[in-house]
Amino acid sequence: MSDLTELGVAGLRDGIRAGKFSAREVADQFIVKVSKAKALNAFLVETPDHAIAAARAADEAVAKGETLKPLAGVPIGMKDLFCTKGVETTAASHILEGFKPVYESTVSQNLWDAGAGMLGKLNMDQFAMGSSNETSYFGNVISPWRRGGGDNAPLAPGGSSGGSSAAVSAGLCPGATGTDTGGSIRQPAAFTGISGIKPTYGRCSRWGTIAFASSLDQAGPMARDVKDCAILLENMAGFDPKDSTSLNLPVPKWEDGLSADLRGKKIGIPKDYRLDGTPAEILNLWDAGVEWLKDAGAEIVEVSLPHTKYALPAYYIIAPAEASSNLARYDGVRYGLRDLPEGANLQDMYAATRAAGFGDEVKRRILIGTYVLSAGFYDAYFTQASKVRTLIARDFEIAFSQCDLLLTPTAPSAAFALGEKSADPLAMYLNDVFTVPSSLAGLPAMSVPGGLDGAGLPLGLQIIGKPLDEQGVLNAGLAIEQRAGFVARPEAWW
Amino acid sequence: MSVDTATVKKVASLARIAISDSDAERLAPELNNILGWIEQLGEVDTSSVQPMTAVIPNTQRLRDDVVTEGGQRDAVLANAPQGEHGFFTVPKVVE
Numbered sequence: 001m002s003d004l005t006e007l008g009v010a011g012l013r014d015g016i017r018a019g020k021f022s023a024r025e026v027a028d029q030f031i032v033k034v035s036k037a038k039a040l041n042a043f044l045v046e047t048p049d050h051a052i053a054a055a056r057a058a059d060e061a062v063a064k065g066e067t068l069k070p071l072a073g074v075p076i077g078m079k080d081l082f083c084t085k086g087v088e089t090t091a092a093s094h095i096l097e098g099f100k101p102v103y104e105s106t107v108s109q110n111l112w113d114a115g116a117g118m119l120g121k122l123n124m125d126q127f128a129m130g131s132s133n134e135t136s137y138f139g140n141v142i143s144p145w146r147r148g149g150g151d152n153a154p155l156a157p158g159g160s161s162g163g164s165s166a167a168v169s170a171g172l173c174p175g176a177t178g179t180d181t182g183g184s185i186r187q188p189a190a191f192t193g194i195s196g197i198k199p200t201y202g203r204c205s206r207w208g209t210i211a212f213a214s215s216l217d218q219a220g221p222m223a224r225d226v227k228d229c230a231i232l233l234e235n236m237a238g239f240d241p242k243d244s245t246s247l248n249l250p251v252p253k254w255e256d257g258l259s260a261d262l263r264g265k266k267i268g269i270p271k272d273y274r275l276d277g278t279p280a281e282i283l284n285l286w287d288a289g290v291e292w293l294k295d296a297g298a299e300i301v302e303v304s305l306p307h308t309k310y311a312l313p314a315y316y317i318i319a320p321a322e323a324s325s326n327l328a329r330y331d332g333v334r335y336g337l338r339d340l341p342e343g344a345n346l347q348d349m350y351a352a353t354r355a356a357g358f359g360d361e362v363k364r365r366i367l368i369g370t371y372v373l374s375a376g377f378y379d380a381y382f383t384q385a386s387k388v389r390t391l392i393a394r395d396f397e398i399a400f401s402q403c404d405l406l407l408t409p410t411a412p413s414a415a416f417a418l419g420e421k422s423a424d425p426l427a428m429y430l431n432d433v434f435t436v437p438s439s440l441a442g443l444p445a446m447s448v449p450g451g452l453d454g455a456g457l458p459l460g461l462q463i464i465g466k467p468l469d470e471q472g473v474l475n476a477g478l479a480i481e482q483r484a485g486f487v488a489r490p491e492a493w494w
Numbered sequence: 495m496s497v498d499t500a501t502v503k504k505v506a507s508l509a510r511i512a513i514s515d516s517d518a519e520r521l522a523p524e525l526n527n528i529l530g531w532i533e534q535l536g537e538v539d540t541s542s543v544q545p546m547t548a549v550i551p552n553t554q555r556l557r558d559d560v561v562t563e564g565g566q567r568d569a570v571l572a573n574a575p576q577g578e579h580g581f582f583t584v585p586k587v588v589e
Binding site for chain 1: 497501502505506507508509510511512513521524525526527529531532533534535536538540543544545546547548549550552554555557566569570572573574575576582584585586587
């Protein structure tokens, strides 16, 4: 039997529909691949029964000649931030160890309703706080990629959706869910040579997704190519009355709308993203991206986003402030860990539980968030950051009066080695410099692989669109994908 | 603005996270490093700007004030570290 795990979401869907292979064969092959890839530590929980049940339903529908659901029999990976009914959901934290939700998140439910099956829950940075997947309580995810020349140093798969990026790039699943608060879909996609899109804030329901920073958190797909991202996003997005910030708009047919013809489109190149110290290889790839988009018919214009340098500091006030509030719910009473020292009172129990249950990075952000929201500092920090956020969003509005889309690098470096940045929180935060501004403005943005650096590691290009213009973003992504000719895959060592 | 170990302990207490003296000493310079970097926001003139409250203009929806999902006591308690007689239990709060 041929290796079906070589196929992406579209290839699997179409093959099952055409009766070329059964959904059960697909599920079985991926289940074996997942079970053999323990060295990557990408999966926290494996759920073969879930994938097999979805496959069986798809095969029965094929046998009966019924119309198949949009993702019938396609098995995917689910980031552990999404609550899955009866399946342990921890956000890679100790404080939620053993938590089995009694409900299903809207995004995962939408995918199951579309016929997809789940191969398992994917490792991530604890509570989605991190850019390297080194803050998981359950150990680092190891990138399937290695530098060339016999350098076997374990590399970061990016974060926070590091289990998702590692699993997709290693071929353990054709696609996975991610979440993006400041770049957590796009940066790991760039580090592992896959595609990922964060839609406009409000496209995907946040209901049942463990909250980090609610004004920024957005779910999105990660997959091998742009078309697969379009298919998955169509089946994740949609209005949800249970999320007060969900957008009450129909979900466009993004797959049908795919077109790499960019004639008539203007692409803005933000000069403020040309930072000192950015490696030449990244700048060269950016230049190549400009040429590819020109070749697709687009006109290139230079634009300015003058408040870019303030985006990261504003983000590191707003996100921790929201996190400190959101994570107040972990109190050792309603779910998760409880640490009750001998003779402790209720307040002692809260403090002991949270000290034992949260990792260092989570504590750091809760403390910063608590500090910037505390009496006397609220205006100087939180209000000022929220005003700067207005200016950052306004920068984009002005830029989009001159162009349709923006092209930038996704990250200022290729994947770094595990341990290389974890000692310095600030150095780690700076890795999100290109992804955070569009998160603050709630804009759709995607990363597509563009090429390899000198060490043989993938580099990504980012396309940022106007609110609700996922189609424009996907189309420019497709134009780059067709011209970059990126086919590199990590050699299996695991 | 710089935080000392006493401030770190006060903030940790507000956040209900137990920290030791050595944790506080380790965290103070770390937090100062981050807060020092954040402080550059102060140089932006925001005198004529409103704080951003919604990324996409969206009106707050209201629903009817009725029970939509009631009577699920066991499901609500299913993940409680400790529960008795259909309630969450905590250490004695009232003497």
